[in-house]
Amino acid sequence: xxxxxxxxxxxxxxxxxxxxxxxxxxxxxxxxxxxxxxxxxxxxxxxxxxxxxxxxxxxxxxxxxxxxxxxxxxxxxxxxxxxxxxxxxxxxxxxxxxxxxxxxxxxxxxxxxxxxxxxxxxxxxxxxxxxxxxxxxxxxxxxxxxxxxxxxxxxxxxxxxxxxxxxxxxxxxxxxxxxxxxxxxxxxxxxxxxxxxxxxxxxxxxxxxxxxxxxxxxxxxxxxxxxxxxxxxxxxxxxxxxxxxxxxxxxxxxxxxxxxxxxxxxxxxxxxxxxxxxxxxxxxxxxxxxxxxxxxxxxxxxxxxxxxxxxxxxxxxxxxxxxxxxxxxxxxxxxxxxxxxxxxxxxxxxxxxxxxxxxxx
Amino acid sequence: xxxxxxxxxxxxxxxxxxxxxxxxxxxxxxxxxxxxxxxxxxxxxxxxxxxxxxxxxxxxxxxxxxxxxxxxxxxxxxxxxxxxxxxxxxxxxxxxxxxxxxxxxxxxxxxxxxxxxxxxxxxxxxxxxxxxxxxxxxxxxxxxxxxxxxxxxxxxxxxxxxxxxxxxxxxxxxxxxxxxxxxxxxx
Numbered sequence: 001x002x003x004x005x006x007x008x009x010x011x012x013x014x015x016x017x018x019x020x021x022x023x024x025x026x027x028x029x030x031x032x033x034x035x036x037x038x039x040x041x042x043x044x045x046x047x048x049x050x051x052x053x054x055x056x057x058x059x060x061x062x063x064x065x066x067x068x069x070x071x072x073x074x075x076x077x078x079x080x081x082x083x084x085x086x087x088x089x090x091x092x093x094x095x096x097x098x099x100x101x102x103x104x105x106x107x108x109x110x111x112x113x114x115x116x117x118x119x120x121x122x123x124x125x126x127x128x129x130x131x132x133x134x135x136x137x138x139x140x141x142x143x144x145x146x147x148x149x150x151x152x153x154x155x156x157x158x159x160x161x162x163x164x165x166x167x168x169x170x171x172x173x174x175x176x177x178x179x180x181x182x183x184x185x186x187x188x189x190x191x192x193x194x195x196x197x198x199x200x201x202x203x204x205x206x207x208x209x210x211x212x213x214x215x216x217x218x219x220x221x222x223x224x225x226x227x228x229x230x231x232x233x234x235x236x237x238x239x240x241x242x243x244x245x246x247x248x249x250x251x252x253x254x255x256x257x258x259x260x261x262x263x264x265x266x267x268x269x270x271x272x273x274x275x276x277x278x279x280x281x282x283x284x285x286x287x288x289x290x291x292x293x294x295x296x297x298x299x300x301x302x303x304x305x306x307x308x309x310x311x312x313x314x315x316x317x318x319x320x321x322x323x324x325x326x327x328x329x330x331x332x333x334x335x336x337x338x339x340x341x342x343x344x345x346x347x348x349x350x351x352x353x354x355x356x357x358x359x360x361x
Numbered sequence: 362x363x364x365x366x367x368x369x370x371x372x373x374x375x376x377x378x379x380x381x382x383x384x385x386x387x388x389x390x391x392x393x394x395x396x397x398x399x400x401x402x403x404x405x406x407x408x409x410x411x412x413x414x415x416x417x418x419x420x421x422x423x424x425x426x427x428x429x430x431x432x433x434x435x436x437x438x439x440x441x442x443x444x445x446x447x448x449x450x451x452x453x454x455x456x457x458x459x460x461x462x463x464x465x466x467x468x469x470x471x472x473x474x475x476x477x478x479x480x481x482x483x484x485x486x487x488x489x490x491x492x493x494x495x496x497x498x499x500x501x502x503x504x505x506x507x508x509x510x511x512x513x514x515x516x517x518x519x520x521x522x523x524x525x526x527x528x529x530x531x532x533x534x535x536x537x538x539x540x541x542x543x544x545x546x547x548x
Contacts, residue, residue, distance in 0.1 A: 015388060017381070017384055017385050017388055017394070017396065183397070183423065183424065186397070186398055187395060187396065187397050187398075187423050188381070188384060188395070188396040188398075189394065189395050189396070189423070190388050190393075190394060267424075270421055270422050270423060270424075271421065271422040271424060272421075273421035273422070274421030274422040274426070275421075276421075277421060346424055348424075348426065349421075349422055349426055350426075
């Protein structure tokens with residue numbers, strides 16, 4: 001399934017100039033967000049600031065919790081009632097939430113978590129990075145689980161993918177992570193802040209809504225009897241297999257006749273797209289492949305595209321994370337080179353163009 | 362056609378407001394646009410900058426690359442950004458705070474000095490519209506944005522609490538334009 005990339009110009013409606021963080025927050029409101037729990041951290045503070053005013057207007061609940069640990073466990077409690085809930089944070093805050101995210105995955109509870117990445121490790125800085133790719137795509141907490149991971153690359157996608165994240169969370173009863181960075185959060189672009197399609201309304205026959213003459217329901221991640229825990233893990237894995245089949249999203253630019261393709265997500269993909277355009281202007285047959293879902297990565301589409309090219313260059317704002325997944329997917333025979341800048345460094349268009357030329361031979 | 366516009370000055374000089382206005386105007390004219398504010402640790406009295414990219418095609422990188430034009434309101438920003446402006450580009454500089462003697466790229470850049478702070482003071486009695494005077498100077502030398510759309514955009518987006526400043530701001534933009542145009546005529 002290839003959901004094409006969404007930018008404001010591909011949608012009908014009246015665009016308004018919106019900051020990425022605000023577009024993300026409004027996308028959540030339009031998706032029917034009922035409860036937000038969070039704790040402040042730069043560079044995502046516009047999300048709670050906006051929702052603190054906006055959610056009460058829609059009858060929703062906004063809570064600034066005392067910590068990230070409290071936030072994620074409030075998310076767990078509210079999600080168990082079947083409400084659409086979210087939190088947002090950045091690097092260190094997301095790390096603090098990992099225990100709760102593991103519980104949400106084990107409990108099979110839907111929620112949306114936005115990580116507007118700041119440069120780490122540790123407290124790090126507030127500049128943009130993609131250093132949390134591993135944490136996001138490996139689950140992040142303890143146990144054999146995944147969160148779905150969506151990587152927007154423009155303000156319209158901050159809106160649209162957040163809107164979609166709630167449907168995916170409900171469909172698969174699983175936490176969905178929005179993985180963006182300080183550039184995508186702080187930048188303003190035209191956005192059509194209207195739902196692209198009606199939101200999914202599922203009957204949540206697992207939600208804790210008060211037993212009221214029906215048999216009691218039980219949401220848990222701990223199974224002590226026999227091989228129940230093992231069986232529970234098979235249930236989760238079967239779900240991730242479905243996710244791998246049904247959810248992959250990506251965008252391709254100029255790949256049809258390409259000899260060489262750059263693979264990048266989010267902000268890196270935006271910068272790489274400018275480099276690809278410059279390369280094309282010089283007559284080089286270069287394309288861009290942008291995964292929109294990072295878990296699941298669009299493996300089949302990547303393989304199919306890569307079969308037609310001589311080599312690839314993965315560009316990331318870290319020192320090499322997604323590149324290892326790309327190499328694992330494509331196997332040892334396909335040359336995959338890498339260019340990255342860590343800790344708040346942002347690759348330049350020229351830098352990427354040079355790397356393309358260097359590795360294209 | 363793509364124009365990368367850098368705006369820079371002291372925090373408090375309305376750089377981010379200016380960038381927002383330019384971006385909204387470009388959007389109203391049907392262009393693709395990105396607005397990227399200063400990102401980093403900033404405070405009042407420190408430097409602030411933002412980059413707006415306007416294009417008739419979808420925009421790739423929203424990050425500052427090689428600005429075609431810079432509107433610069435103070436000396437620190439002038440010193441910092443003069444080297445990165447694209448060859449053949451232009452700097453509009455506020456003469457109240459930038460010394461033309463520090464201009465070192467006579468060979469490949471155009472420099473437009475505008476007395477933006479003085480224009481603001483003359484028109485509004487305050488210095489706060491320096492950003493608008495500088496915008497006017499650019500509008501007078503470039504046809505990417507029309508003054509009519511700038512005015513409409515300002516009217517539509519200025520926060521209600523600031524409406525008393527609407528007409529003075531528009532007057533300052535026009536005075537900033539007129540100053541450049543008359544200088545060109547006398548030259």
